[in-house]
Amino acid sequence: MKKLSSNRVFGGEHAQYSHYSEANKCDMTFAIFLPPIALGKGKEAQKVPVLYWLSGLTCNDQNFMQKAGAFRAAAELGIAIVAPDTSPRGESVPDDPDKAYDFGLGAGFYLNATQPPWSAHYNMYDYILNELLPSVQQTFFVNKHSAISGHSMGGHGALTMGLKNPDIFTSISAFSPICNPVNCQWGQKAFTHYLGDDKQSWLEYDACHLLQNASKQVPILIDQGTDDDFLEEQLKPDNLIRVAQMSDYHLTLNMRSGYDHSYFFISSFIDDHISFHAKCLFADE
Numbered sequence: 001m002k003k004l005s006s007n008r009v010f011g012g013e014h015a016q017y018s019h020y021s022e023a024n025k026c027d028m029t030f031a032i033f034l035p036p037i038a039l040g041k042g043k044e045a046q047k048v049p050v051l052y053w054l055s056g057l058t059c060n061d062q063n064f065m066q067k068a069g070a071f072r073a074a075a076e077l078g079i080a081i082v083a084p085d086t087s088p089r090g091e092s093v094p095d096d097p098d099k100a101y102d103f104g105l106g107a108g109f110y111l112n113a114t115q116p117p118w119s120a121h122y123n124m125y126d127y128i129l130n131e132l133l134p135s136v137q138q139t140f141f142v143n144k145h146s147a148i149s150g151h152s153m154g155g156h157g158a159l160t161m162g163l164k165n166p167d168i169f170t171s172i173s174a175f176s177p178i179c180n181p182v183n184c185q186w187g188q189k190a191f192t193h194y195l196g197d198d199k200q201s202w203l204e205y206d207a208c209h210l211l212q213n214a215s216k217q218v219p220i221l222i223d224q225g226t227d228d229d230f231l232e233e234q235l236k237p238d239n240l241i242r243v244a245q246m247s248d249y250h251l252t253l254n255m256r257s258g259y260d261h262s263y264f265f266i267s268s269f270i271d272d273h274i275s276f277h278a279k280c281l282f283a284d285e
């Protein structure tokens with residue numbers, strides 16, 4: 001693993017690293033925030049839990065770290081934050097021929113592609129679960145407790161990865177998530193390319209389907225702006241709420257009046273999400 005940058009922030013450290021991913025067959029960059037307590041400032045260092053943050057379309061490891069304003073709360077509560085990139089990258093990695101923002105580079109949709117040419121590199125699900133999590137565990141002063149959050153496409157990633165791995169993630173949260181990708185244009189385009197025409201195979205990465213079939217109720221918090229341009233056509237939180245009610249799955253959805261899809265919205269409520277995860281991450285201490 002190679003360290004690319006380091007900054008002191010709120011008494012902790014923000015750093016970027018690069019490492020080779022076997023799943024994605026390319027180098028992947030990720031960012032990590034370590035709170036002061038994990039660095040042992042003046043005292044003995046303590047292992048801290050980790051919040052994984054999955055960013056949305058067009059983003060990389062830096063958008064959340066530089067815009068969300070999450071470090072004060074994470075430093076005070078003693079939580080590390082890890083933000084991976086949103087897709088494989090590099091000369092050998094294919095991109096959308098039309099260079100659209102909703103597919104290809106910057107749009108990995110946190111799944112394992114099964115269709116060529118995408119399947120050679122677009123395996124973000126395996127990368128995060130089987131490579132990034134173990135590497136973070138081995139390299140940094142963190143404990144085994146993990147939670148997951150994300151925005152938009154990354155909210156879809158947080159919901160699907162969290163629901164598929166209820167024994168790994170203590171809690172799931174999302175801002176403006178794509179809640180039902182099999183029923184929206186962003187999801188249908190990406191899933192057709194990455195997974196093929198068999199719509200049955202898409203369900204493995206659809207939060208509504210996964211929630212309906214969940215074996216365990218992992219706590220879920222969602223915040224959604226009412227003035228989000230993508231709310232009706234792409235995000236569809238009502239579909240998730242309907243399934244949750246039918247399945248008796250208790251989740252919290254806050255509709256936030258006047259907020260849009262941007263990091264202005266995320267930064268306004270990120271402290272609530274960090275506190276929500278802290279309750280679950282520290283529950284057995």
Ligand SMILES: CC(=O)Oc1ccc2c(C)cc(=O)oc2c1
Pocket residue numbers: 055056057058059063151152153154230261262263
């Ligand atoms: C930095 C930033 O604003 O990120 C951003 C903007 C727009 C979107 C859209 C439209 C979708 C998504 O999944 O993520 C996303 C992220």
